[in-house]
Amino acid sequence: MGEDRRLDVLRAIVEDYVATREPVGSRALTERHHLGVSPATIRNDMAALEEAGLIVAPHTSAGRVPTDLGYRTFVDHLSQVRALSAAERRAISTLLAEAVDLDDVVDRAVRLIAQLTHQVAVVQYPSLRRSALRHVELVAMGERRLLVVIITATGRVEQRTLELAEGVDEAAVARLRLRLNAAAVGLRLSDLDRVRERLVEQVSAGIGTATSAGDADLVRTVLDAIAETLAQESEERVVVAGTANLARSADFALSISPVLEALEEQVVLLRLLTEMAEDESAVAVRIGREHRYEPLVETSIVSSGYGDGVAVARIGAVGPLRQDYPGTIAAVRAVARYLTRILAG
Amino acid sequence: MGEDRRLDVLRAIVEDYVATREPVGSRALTERHHLGVSPATIRNDMAALEEAGLIVAPHTSAGRVPTDLGYRTFVDHLSQVRALSAAERRAISTLLAEAVDLDDVVDRAVRLIAQLTHQVAVVQYPSLRRSALRHVELVAMGERRLLVVIITATGRVEQRTLELAEGVDEAAVARLRLRLNAAAVGLRLSDLDRVRERLVEQVSAGIGTATSAGDADLVRTVLDAIAETLAQESEERVVVAGTANLARSADFALSISPVLEALEEQVVLLRLLTEMAEDESAVAVRIGREHRYEPLVETSIVSSGYGDGVAVARIGAVGPLRQDYPGTIAAVRAVARYLTRILAG
DNA sequence: GATTGGCACTCGGTGCCGGTGAGTGCCACC
DNA sequence: GGTGGCACTCACCGGCACCGAGTGCCAATC
Numbered sequence: 148m149g150e151d152r153r154l155d156v157l158r159a160i161v162e163d164y165v166a167t168r169e170p171v172g173s174r175a176l177t178e179r180h181h182l183g184v185s186p187a188t189i190r191n192d193m194a195a196l197e198e199a200g201l202i203v204a205p206h207t208s209a210g211r212v213p214t215d216l217g218y219r220t221f222v223d224h225l226s227q228v229r230a231l232s233a234a235e236r237r238a239i240s241t242l243l244a245e246a247v248d249l250d251d252v253v254d255r256a257v258r259l260i261a262q263l264t265h266q267v268a269v270v271q272y273p274s275l276r277r278s279a280l281r282h283v284e285l286v287a288m289g290e291r292r293l294l295v296v297i298i299t300a301t302g303r304v305e306q307r308t309l310e311l312a313e314g315v316d317e318a319a320v321a322r323l324r325l326r327l328n329a330a331a332v333g334l335r336l337s338d339l340d341r342v343r344e345r346l347v348e349q350v351s352a353g354i355g356t357a358t359s360a361g362d363a364d365l366v367r368t369v370l371d372a373i374a375e376t377l378a379q380e381s382e383e384r385v386v387v388a389g390t391a392n393l394a395r396s397a398d399f400a401l402s403i404s405p406v407l408e409a410l411e412e413q414v415v416l417l418r419l420l421t422e423m424a425e426d427e428s429a430v431a432v433r434i435g436r437e438h439r440y441e442p443l444v445e446t447s448i449v450s451s452g453y454g455d456g457v458a459v460a461r462i463g464a465v466g467p468l469r470q471d472y473p474g475t476i477a478a479v480r481a482v483a484r485y486l487t488r489i490l491a492g
Numbered sequence: 493m494g495e496d497r498r499l500d501v502l503r504a505i506v507e508d509y510v511a512t513r514e515p516v517g518s519r520a521l522t523e524r525h526h527l528g529v530s531p532a533t534i535r536n537d538m539a540a541l542e543e544a545g546l547i548v549a550p551h552t553s554a555g556r557v558p559t560d561l562g563y564r565t566f567v568d569h570l571s572q573v574r575a576l577s578a579a580e581r582r583a584i585s586t587l588l589a590e591a592v593d594l595d596d597v598v599d600r601a602v603r604l605i606a607q608l609t610h611q612v613a614v615v616q617y618p619s620l621r622r623s624a625l626r627h628v629e630l631v632a633m634g635e636r637r638l639l640v641v642i643i644t645a646t647g648r649v650e651q652r653t654l655e656l657a658e659g660v661d662e663a664a665v666a667r668l669r670l671r672l673n674a675a676a677v678g679l680r681l682s683d684l685d686r687v688r689e690r691l692v693e694q695v696s697a698g699i700g701t702a703t704s705a706g707d708a709d710l711v712r713t714v715l716d717a718i719a720e721t722l723a724q725e726s727e728e729r730v731v732v733a734g735t736a737n738l739a740r741s742a743d744f745a746l747s748i749s750p751v752l753e754a755l756e757e758q759v760v761l762l763r764l765l766t767e768m769a770e771d772e773s774a775v776a777v778r779i780g781r782e783h784r785y786e787p788l789v790e791t792s793i794v795s796s797g798y799g800d801g802v803a804v805a806r807i808g809a810v811g812p813l814r815q816d817y818p819g820t821i822a823a824v825r826a827v828a829r830y831l832t833r834i835l836a837g
Numbered sequence: 838g839a840t841t842g843g844c845a846c847t848c849g850g851t852g853c854c855g856g857t858g859a860g861t862g863c864c865a866c867c
Numbered sequence: 868g869g870t871g872g873c874a875c876t877c878a879c880c881g882g883c884a885c886c887g888a889g890t891g892c893c894a895a896t897c
Contacts, residue, residue, distance in 0.1 A: 172889050187841050190890070208847045208889050248653065284629050284641065296629065296641060296649065304641065304651045308593065388756055390735060394749035404739035411733055517860050532870055535861070553860050553876045 155182060156192045157201055158225040161213050165469055168398075170210030215435035218447070218468060222432050226473045231481050235263075239481055243489045249273070249302040253386055256462065256486055261389025263478035265396075266466030267410060269450075271420055272384045273301040273459045273490065280334050285324045285369070287315055295372050299336070301459065301490055307372050315365070323365060326350040336373075343370050383460075385416045398445070398467035405442035410465065415440065420450055420461040427452035430480050435468050449475045451483040455491045462486065500527060501537045502546055503570040506558050510814055513743075515555030560780035563792070563813060567777050571818045576826050584608075584826055588834045594618070594647040598731055601807065601831055606734025608823035610741075611811030612755060614795075616765055617729045618646040618804045618835065625679050630669045630714070632660055640717050644681070646804065646835055652717050660710070668710060671695040681718075688715050728805075730761045743790070743812035750787035755810065760785065765795055765806040772797035775825050780813050794820045796828040800836045807831065 159180040163171040173186040173193060182189065193211055196202045201217035204210070213221065231239075242259060246252040253270050260268035284296040291311040298304050330349050334342070347370065351363035387410050393403050409415055419438055423431040430451045436444050447470060450463030462483055464475050504525040508516040518531040518538060527534065538556055541547045546562035549555070558566065576584075587604060591597040598615050605613035629641040636656040643649050675694050679687070692715065696708035732755050738748050754760055764783055768776040775796040781789050792815060795808030807828055809820050 170889090174889075184839095185841055186889095187843090188839080191840085194891080204890080206848070208849075208887095210889065248651075282631055282633065282639070284631055286627055286629055286643070288627065294627070294643065298631070298639065302653070304649065306593075306649045308647070390756065391749035391752035394739070394747055394752055402739055404736035407736035407739055411735065515860090519860075530870055531860095532872090533868085535863095536869085539862080549861080551877070553878075555860065 152182065152184070153192045153195060154220075154225060155180075156189060157196055157213070157217060158221060160193075160196075160202060160211055161217065161221045161225070164212055165471055168469065170205055170212050172210035175210070215437065215468065218434050218472070219437070222434070222472050222476075226476075228473050228477050228480070231477055236481060236485075239263075239485050240488075243482075243485050246489070252486070252489060256482055257386050257388040260462060260464055260478060260482050261392060263482070264449075264464045264466065264475045265389075265392050266464040266470065266475065267387060267389045267393055269410075269416055269420065269463045269465060270386050271417065271460040271462065272386075273299070273303055273454055274383060278303070278336065278454075278459055280332055280336060280339075282332065283324070283327050283369075283373070285320050285327075287317055287320050290314055293320070293369070295369060297373060301454075307375075309368060309372050311365075311368065319365070323350070323369070327366070327369065339370070340374055343374065346370060383413075383417055385413050385420070387411075387416070392466070396467045396469075398469050400445065406446060406465075409440070409442040419443075419448060420463060423448065423450045423463075424452060424461065430476050430483075432472065432476070447472075449479050451479050453483040453486040453490075455487060459490070497527065497529070498537045498540060499565075499570060500525075501534060502541055502558070502562060503566060505538075505541075505547060505556055506562065506566045506570070509557055510816055513814065515550055515557050517555035520555070558813075560782065560813065563779050563817070564782070567779070567817050567821075571821075573818050573822050573825070576822055580608075581826060581830075584830050585833075588827075588830050591834070597831070597834060601827055602731050602733040605807060605809055605823060605827050606737060608827070609794075609809045609811065609820045610734075610737050611809040611815065611820065612732060612734045612738055614755075614761055614765065614808045614810060615731050616762065616805040616807065617731070618644070618648060618799055619728060623648070623681065623799075623804055625677055625681060625684075627677065628669070628672050628714075628718070630665050630672075632662055632665050635659055638665070638714070640714060642718060646799075652720075654713060654717050656710075656713065664710070668695070668714070672711070672714070684715070685719055688719065691715060728758075728762055730758050730765070732756075732761070737811070741812045743814050745790065751791060751810075754785070754787040764788075764793060765808060768793065768795045768808075769797060769806065775821050775828075777817065777821070792817075794824050796824050798828040798831040798835075800832060804835075 156176065159176050159182070160171050163169075163175065163179060173189040176182065176189050177184070177186050193202065196217075197204070197211065200214060201220055202211040202213055205212055239259060243252060243255055246255050249272075253272060257268045257270040260270070279300040280297070281300045282298040284298065286294040286296070288294050288308070291314050293309040293311055293315060295307045295309060296304060297306075327350055330346055331339070339346075347363060347366050351366045390407060390410060393399075393406060399406065419433075419440060422438070423433060425431065428451070430449060433448045433450075435447065438448060443465070445468060446465050447468055448463055448465050449472070450461050452459075452461050454460060462479060464479055466475065501521065504521050504527070505516050508514075508520065508524060518534040521527065521534050522529070522531050538547065541562075542549070542556065545559060546565055547556040547558055550557060584604060588597060588600055591600050594617075598617060602613045602615040605615070624645040625642070626645050627643040629643065631639040631641070633639050633653070636659050638654040638656055638660060640652045640654060641649060642651075672695055675691055676684070684691075692708055692711050696711045735752060735755060738744075738751060744751065764778075764785060767783070768778060770776065773796070775794060778793045778795075780792065783793060788810070790813060791810050792813055793808055793810050794817070795806050797804075797806050799805055807824060809824055811820065
C-alpha cells in the first residue's frame with residue numbers, strides 16, 4: 148500500500164511548486180526526486196491525491212498544484228523545521244541587542260522578519276493588558292486637565308488626557324502619584340479591573356485629610372481612565388514591514404491591493420493575530436481560507452507569541468500560499484525567541 | 493502666433509490622458525475639446541510641443557503622452573485649483589475635529605488624504621524641533637535609571653531612559669522636575685541648545701544645598717538627553733496610508749515594489765518632505781525625476797506644510813505621474829489647513 | 838495487486854500572417 | 868498660419884498550425 152509514497156509525492160509536489168511556480172507533472176517528479184517508481188505510478192498517486200483534495204490541476208493537461216489542504220498537510224506532517232545556522236542566530240541576536248529602546252526593538256524585529264522570510268512582517272507591541280505596571284505618572288496641565296502616563300514593565304508608554312470635573316491641587320496630584328504607585332505598581336494591567344475598588348479605598352484613604360471625598364473621586368477617575376485605555380483595544384499597536392515583498396512575489400491572481408488594505412487595518416491584523424493564540428509560545432500557521440477573512444484568502448499567516456512567561460504579544464509573517472513554510476516558520480520562531488530574551492533582560 | 497493655443501493643446505492632452513490612460517491623438521482632441529481648429533493644425537502644434545519636450549509619442553503612429561516637463565508646465569501655468577465643495581470641507585473639518593488625541597488626529601488625517609486623493613498619503617508628526625515644550629517629567633526607575641518624558645505643546649510625548657553615573661535621590665529628582673519645568677517650559681525645542689548652559693546654572697543653583705555639584709551634573713545629563721532625542725531625526729515619525737491605491741493605479745511600468753520599499757523608509761520620506769519646504773505654507777509639487785530619488789522616478793509628490801505660524805511639519809500625497817493634479821493639490825491643501833486649525837485650537 | 842510501458846488525447850503557449858484602424862508627417866493649397 | 872488630402876507606420880487582433888508537456892486509461896508484467 149502506497150500511503151507513505153503518496154505523501155512523499157505530495158511533499159515533492161509542494162517543494163517543486165514552491166521552487167518553480169510551475170504546476171508539476173509526473174515526469175518532472177521522477178526526475179527531480181528519487182522516488183523509485185515510474186511516472187505512470189506517480190500519476191496514479193496524483194489521481195488519488197486529487198481525489199482527496201490535496202492537489203488540483205489548473206487545467207487538463209497541466210501539472211498539479213497544492214490546494215490549501217495540501218499545504219496544510221505538508222506543514223503538519225511532512226516538513227521538518229530546519230534550524231537556522233549559528234551565524235544567522237548570532238546575527239539576529241546582536242541586531243536585536245543593539246536596539247536602544249522598545250520602539251527600536253520592535254522596528255528592528257519587524258524588519259528582520261521581513262528580510263528573513265521575504266514576506267510581509269507584522270509585530271504587535273507588547274500587550275498592555277498583559278504586561279505589568281511599572282509606573283503611573285500624573286501631570287497637571289492647567290486648570291482641570293490631567294495627563295496620565297502609564298509605563299509598563301516592557302517599557303511601553305501610554306498617555307491619556309483627562310478633563311476633570313473640579314480643579315486639582317498640585318499637591319494633591321503629587322500625593323496621589325505617590326500613593327497610586329505604591330499601591331498599583333507590579334500589578335498586571337489585566338488584574339486592575341478586579342482590584343479597582345480596593346485600590347480606590349487604599350489610595351484615597353492615604354491621601355485625604357480634609358477633602359478625602361474629592362480625592363476618592365479623583366482616584367476613581369484616574370483608574371477609570373487607565374482601565375478605559377486598556378479596554379480600547381485600538382491602543383494595541385501593530386507595525387508592518389516588507390510590503391514590497393508582496394509585489395515581488397507575483398503570486399496574486401487578482402491584485403495585491405486588497406491585501407495591502409487589510410495590512411493597513413490595525414484592528415483586522417490584531418484580530419487575526421489574536422485568533423492564532425491557541426498555543427501561545429508555539430508557531431501557528433493559517434493557510435488561505437483557514438483564517439476567515441476574505442481579502443486574505445490568497446495568503447498564509449505564520450505567527451508566534453513572544454514575551455516572558457505568558458506570551459505578551461505576537462509576531463508574524465503574511466505571504467502568498469506558495470511559500471517556503473519551513474523557512475518562514477524557522478525565522479518567525481527564532482525572532483520570537485530572541486525577542487523574548489531581549490525583553491526579559 | 494499660436495503660442496496660446498499650443499498650451500491649450502497641452503492642457504487638453506494632459507486632461508485627456510489623465511482621464512483615459514490612452515495616448516491622445518489629434519482627432520480625439522478636436523472632438524472632445526472645442527479648439528476651433530482642424531486635426532492637421534493640432535498635429536503641427538503637437539510636433540512643436542514634442543520638440544519642446546513637453547509631450548512624447550510612445551511609438552510611431554500612436555498618440556502623445558505628457559512628459560515630466562509637460563506635467564510641470566500644466567501644474568504651473570495651466571491648471572486652476574478647484575475648490576472643494578462646502579460639503580467636502582465640512583466633512584474634513586468634522587472628521588478631524590472628532591479626534592481624541594494627537595495620534596488620532598494624525599491617523600485620521602492620513603486616511604483622509606488617502607481617500608480624497610486616491611493616492612498614498614503621508615503625514616509627518618508635528619516636529620519635535622519646532623514645537624514648544626509643555627512639560628518635562630522625570631521618573632526614577634530603580635537605582636540609577638531615570639526615565640525622561642518630554643511633552644510638547646502639540647501633545648506629543650517622547651520618552652528616553654537614562655543610565656546615570658551615580659545613584660539618584662528621589663527628592664532630588666522631584667526638585668529637579670520642579671525647577672526644570674519652571675525654567676524650560678514654553679521654550680521651542682530648537683532653542684534649547686542655545687540656552688542650555690544658562691539653564692544648567694539656573695536650575696542647579698535652585699536645587700542645590702549641599703550636593704550642588706552633583707546636581708549640576710544631573711541637570712546637564714538630562715538636558716543632554718533631551719537634546720540628543722531631538723537631534724535624532726529618526727524620532728520624527730511619518731505615517732503612511734493608502735498603499736493599496738498604488739496597486740490599483742496600474743501605472744507602474746516595472747513594479748510597485750521599489751515604491752513600497754521607499755515608503756517604508758521613514759528617513760527617505762522625511763528627507764523628501766523636508767526638501768519640499770521652500771515655501772512652508774504653500775503646496776509644493778515634485779514630478780518624476782524632479783525629486784532626485786531613483787525608486788520614485790515614476791511618482792509625483794504633492795505636499796504642504798501644516799501647523800501654526802511657522803509650519804510645524806508636512807503632509808503629502810505620493811502617486812503616479814498620471815494623476816489629477818488639481819484635485820490632489822486641492823485635497824492636500826484643504827487637509828493641511830484644517831489640520832493647522834485643529835492643532836491650534 | 839501494485840507497477841509499468843504504451844498510446845491517444847487535451848490544451849496552453851508560441852510563432853506566423855494578414856487585415857484593420859488610429860495616428861502621424863508632409864505637402865500642396867487657400 | 869490653417870487646412871484637406873494622402874501615403875505610411877505600426878500596434879493590435881483574430882485565425883491557424885504546430886509543439887510539447889501532461890493526463891487518463893488499458894493491457895501487460897512482476
